[in-house]
Amino acid sequence: MKENFDEFITRFRERLHNLFHNEEDINALSLSRGLPEKVWKEIMDLKPLSVAVPENYNGRGLEVKECLSVLSAASYESLPLSLTFGINIALFLEPFAKYGNDEMKTAVFDRFMNHGAMGGLMITEPDYGSDALNMQTNFVETENSYNLKGQKHWQGLTGMADYWLVAARRKNEKGELARDIDFFVTNDNDSSQKIHVDNYFNNLGLYMIPYGLNKIDLSVPHNQKLQQPRTGIKMMLDILHRSRLQFPGMGMGFIKRMLDEALEHCNSRIVGGQKLFNLDSVRYQISRIQASYSICSGMCARSSSMSGIDQELSGKGLEANSMKALVTDLMQEAAQICVQLSGSSGYKLDHIAGRGIVDSRPFQIFEGSNEMLYTQIAEAVTKQMKRIKETKVFKALCDMDRTNRIAPMLKKQLDFHLPENLVQRQMVVLGKVVARMVSLQYVNEMADKGFRTDLFDNCFKHMSMDISRLLADFTEYNNAEPIVEYNENSNWINFI
Numbered sequence: 296m297k298e299n300f301d302e303f304i305t306r307f308r309e310r311l312h313n314l315f316h317n318e319e320d321i322n323a324l325s326l327s328r329g330l331p332e333k334v335w336k337e338i339m340d341l342k343p344l345s346v347a348v349p350e351n352y353n354g355r356g357l358e359v360k361e362c363l364s365v366l367s368a369a370s371y372e373s374l375p376l377s378l379t380f381g382i383n384i385a386l387f388l389e390p391f392a393k394y395g396n397d398e399m400k401t402a403v404f405d406r407f408m409n410h411g412a413m414g415g416l417m418i419t420e421p422d423y424g425s426d427a428l429n430m431q432t433n434f435v436e437t438e439n440s441y442n443l444k445g446q447k448h449w450q451g452l453t454g455m456a457d458y459w460l461v462a463a464r465r466k467n468e469k470g471e472l473a474r475d476i477d478f479f480v481t482n483d484n485d486s487s488q489k490i491h492v493d494n495y496f497n498n499l500g501l502y503m504i505p506y507g508l509n510k511i512d513l514s515v516p517h518n519q520k521l522q523q524p525r526t527g528i529k530m531m532l533d534i535l536h537r538s539r540l541q542f543p544g545m546g547m548g549f550i551k552r553m554l555d556e557a558l559e560h561c562n563s564r565i566v567g568g569q570k571l572f573n574l575d576s577v578r579y580q581i582s583r584i585q586a587s588y589s590i591c592s593g594m595c596a597r598s599s600s601m602s603g604i605d606q607e608l609s610g611k612g613l614e615a616n617s618m619k620a621l622v623t624d625l626m627q628e629a630a631q632i633c634v635q636l637s638g639s640s641g642y643k644l645d646h647i648a649g650r651g652i653v654d655s656r657p658f659q660i661f662e663g664s665n666e667m668l669y670t671q672i673a674e675a676v677t678k679q680m681k682r683i684k685e686t687k688v689f690k691a692l693c694d695m696d697r698t699n700r701i702a703p704m705l706k707k708q709l710d711f712h713l714p715e716n717l718v719q720r721q722m723v724v725l726g727k728v729v730a731r732m733v734s735l736q737y738v739n740e741m742a743d744k745g746f747r748t749d750l751f752d753n754c755f756k757h758m759s760m761d762i763s764r765l766l767a768d769f770t771e772y773n774n775a776e777p778i779v780e781y782n783e784n785s786n787w788i789n790f791i
Contacts, residue, residue, distance in 0.1 A: 297350070300361055307341050308368045314338070315372050322645035325373065328502050329455075339411035343369070343380055347388035352404035357392060359541070360599040366544030367595070371552045374654045375503035377545045379413075382451045382504075385538035387414030387460055393604040394521040394530060395480060403458060403480075414458035416534070417447040417490075417509065425667060427476070427531070432511055433466040434477065440514040441479060447490075449661070453507040454492040457483050460521070461490075461511060462531065476527040480519040488513045500653035532609035539619035539662060540602040540611070543594035546622040549655065550591050553629040554584045556647055557636050564638075571636070580632045586757035587625035589750045593737030594618045613675050614697060616668040617730035623658040624665060630655050669726025670719060676729055677713065677722075686712045692732065701736045704755070708763050711770065724769045731758045731765075 314337055315321035324330060330338075346361040348354020355361055362384050370377030391403065391414070406412035420430050432445025443463050450459075459481045465473040481488045495507040523530040558581060561572040571577055598618065602608060608615065633648035634641035641648045659665045676691070685691045689709035692702040702709060717725070735758045742751045 304364050304368060310341055311372050321373060325650055326644055330503055344383050344407050347384040348404050348408055349392055352400060353408055357604055359602050363544030363595050367548035370545045371548035374549050375501045379504055381545050382415050383413050385541045386416035389537060389604050390460060390534045396518040398518045412457040413452055415450055415452045415456040416460045417450050418462045419449050421446055421448050425663060432463040433472055434463045435466050440516055442514045443511050445511045448508045449506050451504045453505045455505050459490060476531055478521040479515050481515055488515055529609040536608040536611050536615035537602050539615040540598045542619045543591050543598055543622050546591045546626050547595055549626055550587050550629045553633040554588050557581050557584055557633045560637055580636060582753055583757060584629045584632055586754040587629050589738050589754040590734050591622055593741050594622060594734060596741050597737045613672060616672050617733040620665040620668040621730040621734050626655040626658060666723050669723045672726035672729050673722040680713060688713055698732045698736060700739050701732045708766055721769055721772050724765050728762050728765050731762055
């Protein structure tokens with residue numbers, strides 16, 4: 296019988312805390328590359344990835360709320376550990392459960408459930424980054440297999456994962472690559488399918504997770520190709536959007552930890568005969584982290600209701616991009632505030648907040664840089680406005696399903712007409728505004744179900760302030776351009 300989830304997550308949370316704070320030193324572990332095998336075994340024996348394995352394969356059944364809860368519990372103690380689980384869950388187990396061939400599932404899921412296996416996703420290439428549609432990794436179909444060749448880099452769990460989903464484009468007899476993309480399962484324990492690591496990267500943070508450059512030159516049987524229902528591009532969007540919708544799980548525990556650390560420090564630190572917490576500026580900064588906690592809570596609730604593998608998410612870019620971009624910005628801000636409030640002690644790699652700045656920073660870059668995602672959010676809104684021939688921003692956002700509750704509360708800020716020609720820097724700002732509105736509406740909807748109204752009220756104050764500041768940048772945008780040949784007449788010593 297499946298263990299009650301409250302008991303499962305409590306046991307998981309308590310074991311992690313005991314392991315990292317009593318039996319081992321999480322600060323020391325976080326400063327070394329990888330984790331000792333003994334520690335990994337202790338963690339994997341808790342079967343955290345069972346939440347992403349179907350029940351008919353002895354897992355817990357792929358319930359999003361359980362996946363997010365595991366990610367949150369892990370990120371409260373260690374953001375890299377949570378990302379490790381996130382990679383396995385969102386970038387391998389969920390897509391494999393949805394699109395994988397049934398002939399493979401028993402063996403693969405058994406490896407995850409009983410032998411501590413891990414899996415990841417390979418899309419990014421050295422010369423193409425976010426330009427996935429032009430990837431050069433290719434495959435040729437033979438009578439019994441698919442032969443894959445190419446390069447991939449910056450995959451989390453490089454050289455560590457047992458299974459990979461590898462994205463590639465079909466090569467025809469003329470050597471031309473198809474526009475569509477296919478995905479293949481590879482098994483590193485099979486020598487004919489092994490992915491070789493050319494070199495490992497000295498990544499700035501996230502020391503627990505290996506990254507590197509991979510050489511793809513292998514063959515897989517026909518049944519290891521993912522079964523796409525339509526096009527591979529739509530399947531890729533479904534996979535990536537589902538992954539982005541689970542970023543709040545990783546953000547939840549991390550932001551809560553920053554909030555708890557800040558509250559504890561500021562209530563115990565005495566400055567000038569009074570608690571640091573009594574300073575008005577300090578309370579403001581802590582309330583910023585708390586607003587992020589509320590926003591992330593709303594994201595988790597919404598994601599749990601709409602991102603299961605039974606849902607088609609290729610068309611959910613507005614919400615997926617809003618969640619990923621905003622929550623990762625808020626994670627970085629929370630770490631920055633916690634370091635500032637912690638004073639000199641926060642400026643250490645073995646301090647949770649100092650390390651948090653470095654570890655949370657790449658979240659704003661990978662799986663689509665935030666500037667790109669904010670631009671895509673704005674493009675979705677402006678295209679909709681053009682389609683319905685609406686130029687008034689307030690009216691358009693009042694009519695949009697994911698902003699219609701919040702827009703009326705922000706009429707003063709939104710009461711303007713959309714300019715005809717927007718430069719990209721304006722699109723990024725507009726995307727940031729819409730992402731805040733979309734996410735604020737999640738909290739508003741949650742408040743109807745009993746979420747604390749004082750938390751929503753404070754959250755609204757901060758998001759409303761952000762939106763007002765952003766829209767000032769939008770309407771009176773800074774048009775400064777870089778001067779490439781700037782050296783002439785610019786050396787200060789000549790002007791004394």
